[in-house]
Amino acid sequence: MLNRRRFLTSTGAAGFAALHLSPAFAQDAPQIQIFVPAAPGGGWDQTARTMDQVLRSEKLISGSQITNVGGAGGTVGLPQFISQWNGKGNSLMVAGMVMVGAIIANKSANNLTEVTPIARLTGEFEALVVPAASPFKTAADFVAALKADPTKVPVAGGSAGGSDHILFGLIAKTVGVPAANLSYVPFAGGGEALSALLGNQVAAGISGYGEFSEQVKAGALRLLAISADKRQEGIDAPTLKEAGIDVELFNWRGVFAPPGVSDADKAAMITLVETMAKSDAWATECKNRNWTQILLTGDDYAKFLAEDTARIAAILKDLGLA
Amino acid sequence: METLSHLAHGFSVAFTPVNLMWCLLGTTLGTAIGVLPGLGPALTIALLLPITYQVAPEASFILFAGIYYGAMYGGSTTSILLNTPGESATIVTALEGNRMARSGRGGAALATSAIGSFVAGTLGTLGVAFLAPVVVKFALSFGPAEYFSLMVLAFITVSAVLGSSSVRGLTSLFVGFVIGMIGVDLQTGQPRFTFGMSQLLDGVDVIVVAVGLFAVGETFYMASRRYAGKDEIVPLKGSLYMTAAEWARSWKAWLRGALLGFPIGALPAGGAEIPTFLSYAIEKKLSKHKEEFGTVGAIEGVAGPEAANNASAAGVLVPMLTLGLPTSATAAIMLSAFQSYGINPGPMLFMTQANLVWGLIASLFIANIILVILNLPLIGLWVRLLKIPAPQLYAGILVFATVGTYGISQSPTDLVILYLLGGAGFLMRRFDFPTAPVIIGMILWPLAETQFRRAMTISNGDWSVFYKHPLSLTLLTLAFIGLIGPHIYAFIERRRTRGPEHVPGDA
Numbered sequence: 001m002l003n004r005r006r007f008l009t010s011t012g013a014a015g016f017a018a019l020h021l022s023p024a025f026a027q028d029a030p031q032i033q034i035f036v037p038a039a040p041g042g043g044w045d046q047t048a049r050t051m052d053q054v055l056r057s058e059k060l061i062s063g064s065q066i067t068n069v070g071g072a073g074g075t076v077g078l079p080q081f082i083s084q085w086n087g088k089g090n091s092l093m094v095a096g097m098v099m100v101g102a103i104i105a106n107k108s109a110n111n112l113t114e115v116t117p118i119a120r121l122t123g124e125f126e127a128l129v130v131p132a133a134s135p136f137k138t139a140a141d142f143v144a145a146l147k148a149d150p151t152k153v154p155v156a157g158g159s160a161g162g163s164d165h166i167l168f169g170l171i172a173k174t175v176g177v178p179a180a181n182l183s184y185v186p187f188a189g190g191g192e193a194l195s196a197l198l199g200n201q202v203a204a205g206i207s208g209y210g211e212f213s214e215q216v217k218a219g220a221l222r223l224l225a226i227s228a229d230k231r232q233e234g235i236d237a238p239t240l241k242e243a244g245i246d247v248e249l250f251n252w253r254g255v256f257a258p259p260g261v262s263d264a265d266k267a268a269m270i271t272l273v274e275t276m277a278k279s280d281a282w283a284t285e286c287k288n289r290n291w292t293q294i295l296l297t298g299d300d301y302a303k304f305l306a307e308d309t310a311r312i313a314a315i316l317k318d319l320g321l322a
Numbered sequence: 323m324e325t326l327s328h329l330a331h332g333f334s335v336a337f338t339p340v341n342l343m344w345c346l347l348g349t350t351l352g353t354a355i356g357v358l359p360g361l362g363p364a365l366t367i368a369l370l371l372p373i374t375y376q377v378a379p380e381a382s383f384i385l386f387a388g389i390y391y392g393a394m395y396g397g398s399t400t401s402i403l404l405n406t407p408g409e410s411a412t413i414v415t416a417l418e419g420n421r422m423a424r425s426g427r428g429g430a431a432l433a434t435s436a437i438g439s440f441v442a443g444t445l446g447t448l449g450v451a452f453l454a455p456v457v458v459k460f461a462l463s464f465g466p467a468e469y470f471s472l473m474v475l476a477f478i479t480v481s482a483v484l485g486s487s488s489v490r491g492l493t494s495l496f497v498g499f500v501i502g503m504i505g506v507d508l509q510t511g512q513p514r515f516t517f518g519m520s521q522l523l524d525g526v527d528v529i530v531v532a533v534g535l536f537a538v539g540e541t542f543y544m545a546s547r548r549y550a551g552k553d554e555i556v557p558l559k560g561s562l563y564m565t566a567a568e569w570a571r572s573w574k575a576w577l578r579g580a581l582l583g584f585p586i587g588a589l590p591a592g593g594a595e596i597p598t599f600l601s602y603a604i605e606k607k608l609s610k611h612k613e614e615f616g617t618v619g620a621i622e623g624v625a626g627p628e629a630a631n632n633a634s635a636a637g638v639l640v641p642m643l644t645l646g647l648p649t650s651a652t653a654a655i656m657l658s659a660f661q662s663y664g665i666n667p668g669p670m671l672f673m674t675q676a677n678l679v680w681g682l683i684a685s686l687f688i689a690n691i692i693l694v695i696l697n698l699p700l701i702g703l704w705v706r707l708l709k710i711p712a713p714q715l716y717a718g719i720l721v722f723a724t725v726g727t728y729g730i731s732q733s734p735t736d737l738v739i740l741y742l743l744g745g746a747g748f749l750m751r752r753f754d755f756p757t758a759p760v761i762i763g764m765i766l767w768p769l770a771e772t773q774f775r776r777a778m779t780i781s782n783g784d785w786s787v788f789y790k791h792p793l794s795l796t797l798l799t800l801a802f803i804g805l806i807g808p809h810i811y812a813f814i815e816r817r818r819t820r821g822p823e824h825v826p827g828d829a
Contacts, residue, residue: 039731040368046658053375070731072506072513072523079520105511106523154780161511185466185779186508195590195647201465202780214646214668288664321511 029062032272035085035093037077039070044094046289047121047253051094054281060272073102073162079110085258089265092118092273096253097163100305100312104322105161112309116257116266117301119273122291123250125228126167127209128240129221131200139225139243142204143175154183156193156202161321162186163251164206167227169315170247171240179318197221208251209235210290228292250294252308254301270297325452332680336688341384344377345685348385349692352392356408357400358726363393364651371655374662379678384685386656391443391689394635395697398435398628403428403707404719406537406726411594411631413532413761414602414623420536421619428708429562432701434572434621435628437564440694441573442580442629446636447686449584450643454672457588457637458644464589466776467787471797473770476596478804479603480762490755498763501526509775521735528595528765530727534740535757537723539747541716546748562702564621572625575605579629587637590649591773594634595765601626636686643679645669 034052038044048066055061069077074095081093093115103111128139136142145153150172157164165186169179185202187193194212197205198220205212205221215221223237227249231239240247257269276282277295286293296304316322335341355361367386374382397409402419415435422431449457464472504515505525516522564572579601586592586600605622606615614620641647646667648654660667665675672679710718727740750757781787789795 040365040371040655045368046371049372053372069733070524072520076520076523102511106506106513106520108520151782154782159506159508159511165511183779183782185776188508192590192647192649194645195462195641195649196465198645199462199465214666214670218669220669289661 029059030090032061032064033085033088033091034064034066035077035081035091036066036068037070037074037081037093037095037099038068040068043124043253044074044096048094050282050285050289051255051276054279054285055272055276057281058276058279060276072106073159074099075102075106075108075110078103078108078112078115082110082114082259087260088258089261089269091258092255092269093258094253094255097166097251097308097312100309101161101163101166101316104309104313104316112256112305114259116259116261117305118255118257118266118269118297119277120252120254120294120296120301120304121273121277122286123252123294124208124210124291125226125232125250126164126206127212127216127226127237128171128204128206128224129197129212129216130204130224131197132220132222133200134203134222136204136224137222139238139240139245142224143171143245145203146172146177147175150177150181151183153204154185154202155204155206156185156187156196157206158186158193159188160184160186161316161319163208163249165319166312166315167247167249168206169319170249171245173315173318174245174247179315180320182319184319208290213290250292252294253291254296266298273297328676328680329451329684331677332682332684333687335380335677335681336384336684341381341681341685342688344381344385345388345688346692348388349392349689349696350388352389352394353396353693353696354392355389356393356396356398358408358722358729361726361729362409362652363390364655366393367652367655367659371659371662374659379660379663379665379675380681382659383656383678383682384689386659387682387686388689388692390652390656391632391635391686392693394443394632395436395439395693397631398439398624399432399704400722402431402435402624403704404537404722405540406719406723407529407532408726409594409631410528410532410765411598411634412628413528413536413595414598414627414758415631416532416536417602417758418615418619418621418623421617422621422624423619423705423708425618427619427621428705429701430564430568430621431619431624432704433563433698434568434625436694436697436701438572438576438579438625438629439632440690441576442583442633443636443690443693444687445577445580446584446587446633447683447690449633450636450639450686451683454640454644457585457640460585461588461590461592461641463793464591465791466773466780467791467794468797469589469591469773470770470777471788471794471801472596473766473773475797475801475804476599476766477770478801480599480759480766487754491759494750494755494757494759495763498760498765499767501531501760502764502767503771508772509779519735521733526739526764527730527736528761529730530736530740531743531764532761533723533727534743535747535750535760537719538740538744539751539757541720541723542744542748543751544712544716546752562705563698568621571609571611571621575601575622575625576629578604579626580633583630583633583635584637587634588640589637590641590647591769592634592637593650593769594631594638596769597630597634598627599762599766601630639686642667643671643682646671 034048036045036048052064085091130136155168172179172182196202216223225238225240225243227240229248355366397412398415401407401412401416402423405416405420407413407416419431506513506523582601583597586597605626609622611620638650638653641649642653648657657667727736777787
């Protein structure tokens, strides 16, 4: 069959191009496997591919194999990682806050306590924005309107139960507005939410700062506040805390080893990831992608994970999603 | 004038031997991945993202743009020859295209789709170069209420593909609705119709459904009819390419398809499927050869949708380049490639990265030319596929459909679904239920539902948004006219031909 032959030659060519790209690898460095419970192209996948790139350029590994099993906030891939990757000491799974929320909302049979926490790597803080023409000049204006009648303040963001929705819930809870009354308009992708804002279809938007940054710089959107822990260089907006809303949130991403790995493998993996996270190459990549480095490893990471899971579970319950 | 000088500069970027090589590589690769169901441009570009660490931004975007356009060309080939759509945007192409192939006009179907893709792709790219700022303003005025009204209009127009029996057609459409609802509901995050299976949380891929119902179902049907004695596929009849009459029937369809595809593609929630449905419906309405639709295959029904999907591919680039809005999976991945160069795509992109943007636009023109040159001679080779005897051909289709489906997400569950749907497709064929409405239902329903609920959330439950927004009202009015217009027309016709004996009060 011609079509198949053509297909094979072409993919062969692509494979060759990809091989050609990998730099000469160090012989003694290990080979690792990265499991991405999302389709290629998203945040977790980019994290995995950037890790692969930095680890190789720093000669920490000789190469890596990335496996994508996408779907439903990672809850399709997670069971597979737990059952089929059990005990594989050279493997990592990329996951993050979105998966914590999806596990709760989808009532997944598996959760992140079953895998081995290695490191929290990066986070993206969220931004609260309004269209340029909006009457809201500050976060206080927004909160006042929300308190007056939450149903009249439709807010656009990512999928229901995701980090944007969670932040909106947390803001409402903190200022004393019942989360169940909120008018949240979920969009599948950042682009669609952004167009609803630019077209003045909604009152405000919540998403990762990176989604909005260029529109804010161009003056099409007004940035009211960010969810980071402190003011960010080059961003002319207060944190939510400074604006009088005591909420801090990073849409964090981290890596996990499978269940059943030895302590030695776990320690080696933590060292590997820590070395990578402290390299200049990683710092440059994070800067390019608007990722804030929030490194936390091993037991500290496990403790953080437990706290964050409890916080997310509580707010999803308030939002009526759990 | 300014645009022209920018464009000239863009061509000087694109016309370097290295960039031409990337363009050729991209278009070839794109055509190949378009052919295989499951492997789409988004996935391919995502897998090639590491290339951005090695080559200049212009080169990688030219490569990606080539893949993107190439996939739109390649997707139609398997739709036409094997009834196995490679991309969701080419599902409609299979309806008439495969009929044509079976009646010996496969070459013409492939030619009209390649040339139509070229014409529409070029028009769409011109649109990106000259109309982007205007189109984007129009696109942003679309809110959830407008989208919902657009979906209503689409539902009304696609009733054209329901087939001869509306009851059967509507049954198929409703089956499509149900399949479309499977998975996590975006508005509430709750799973629906997943029966506790985590594999179903993300819903069922439309390609799996299309390949299952069309290709696998067809194969089962053919296998069951084998001893009935007739071999339906006619290898080739008449000229390999298009006849003068076929040209005459195609060119208007290309233009209409392009006019539908480009603006809808530019809408942030427009997509490539809806313009293909609308184009098909319009071509069927306007055609002077209605009897060929669904029987021997009407060339307009291939030319229009193929032009529409290529023009919409160009349309998608409008919000991406002017506002940094990714409105399709492929655009989102291309944007993340921008980021790995430290370029933040946004409203300033045309200014700050003029070299890159205009180089990209120029290379889209070149990609279109390369693609039509690449694809026309291939037609001679492709149609030989149809000379393969039926048992071997259908066995090949089955293998091809299975491998392609597995390629979508490497999920064995998808294969089970594929064969279940294949069985369903067989039964539908056997009992004369049309399969196309299933696909249309499963694509349109989730969109309509989501937009409706968004509109109601924003308006706080006030229905008046649908008729108070002028654009929404216009679309609903068009839908209403589409619904009752033909009946009124028929009524008037009847009165006129029957003459005075029906005048009221005449004894």
